[in-house]
Amino acid sequence: MTNELQITRTINGQTYSFALTERELEDAYRLKERRYREDDFVNAFADAAQEPDMRFHYGHLAEFPELLDWLCRLYDDIFDANTSHNDLMELALNRLRDESLTPGFFTSLALLAPPVCEEPEEAPPEYEECGRHHCGQNITEADERRKRWEMLASLLTRHKEADCTCHGKNGTHAPCAAAKYLNGEWDISEFFFLQDRKDV
Ligand SMILES: [Zn+2]
Numbered sequence: 415m416t417n418e419l420q421i422t423r424t425i426n427g428q429t430y431s432f433a434l435t436e437r438e439l440e441d442a443y444r445l446k447e448r449r450y451r452e453d454d455f456v457n458a459f460a461d462a463a464q465e466p467d468m469r470f471h472y473g474h475l476a477e478f479p480e481l482l483d484w485l486c487r488l489y490d491d492i493f494d495a496n497t498s499h500n501d502l503m504e505l506a507l508n509r510l511r512d513e514s515l516t517p518g519f520f521t522s523l524a525l526l527a528p529p530v531c532e533e534p535e536e537a538p539p540e541y542e543e544c545g546r547h548h549c550g551q552n553i554t555e556a557d558e559r560r561k562r563w564e565m566l567a568s569l570l571t572r573h574k575e576a577d578c579t580c581h582g583k584n585g586t587h588a589p590c591a592a593a594k595y596l597n598g599e600w601d602i603s604e605f606f607f608l609q610d611r612k613d614v
Contacts, residue, residue: 417436417439418433418434418435418436419433419434419439420432420433421433421434448486451486451489452482452486454499454503455475455482455485455486455489455503455506456475456482458503458504458507459472459475459507460472462507465511466598467511467598468510468511469511469514469515469595469598469601469602470510470514470601470602471601474601474602474603477603478523478602478606480523480526480527480559480563481523483526484510484519484522484523484526485506485507485510487526488506488509488510489502489503489506492505492506492509514602515570515596516570517567517568517570517571517574518567519567520563520564520566520567520570521563521564521567523563524559524560524561524563524564524567525560527557527559527560527563562606563606565608566592566605566606566608569590569591569592569608570592570595570596572590572592573590573592573593573596578590578592578593580593591605591608
């Protein structure tokens with residue numbers, strides 16, 4: 415026997431009845447839970463972004479949807495029924511603080527680069543609301559974002575391996591982009607929109 419939820423709706427005077435399977439109910443529940451989690455992180459970020467050792471500011475959440483995705487996935491990974499929600503949130507933000515200084519962090523963001531929908535001839539209203547999936551933009555954007563995150567991961571790796579201008583590469587001793595980011599001189603936007611890597 416399967417459990418189903420019967421739903422009746424009256425739309426334009428017509429009564430419609432449909433049933434949600436247990437699986438569909440579970441999916442709907444997970445989606446809702448995920449939305450709450452995102453809202454919680456957005457709120458927590460308003461405070462966390464004020465701290466000097468945080469590499470992100472509030473606006474980055476909208477600019478880089480990968481970030482919120484990373485936080486929500488981490489929350490699920492570290493979830494423990496004996497730890498309070500607030501402690502888990504704090505733990506996740508602390509991890510973000512530490513891991514955002516490592517190449518591996520940028521590699522994971524590359525994997526999370528949002529899927530892109532092809533622009534429909536006439537965009538239905540939900541496309542306009544759906545900023546997080548980059549609806550209505552060309553498919554190349556996700557590839558571009560992926561490449562960009564991968565490039566940043568490699569800049570950090572090269573800096574760690576002393577293969578950068580900080581260490582006299584190309585005869586200069588100017589701080590490389592990764593060093594500027596690590597020192598907090600650059601925030602992620604400057605780092606992300608880096609035009610070329612010749613200066614590394
Ligand atoms: Zn360097």
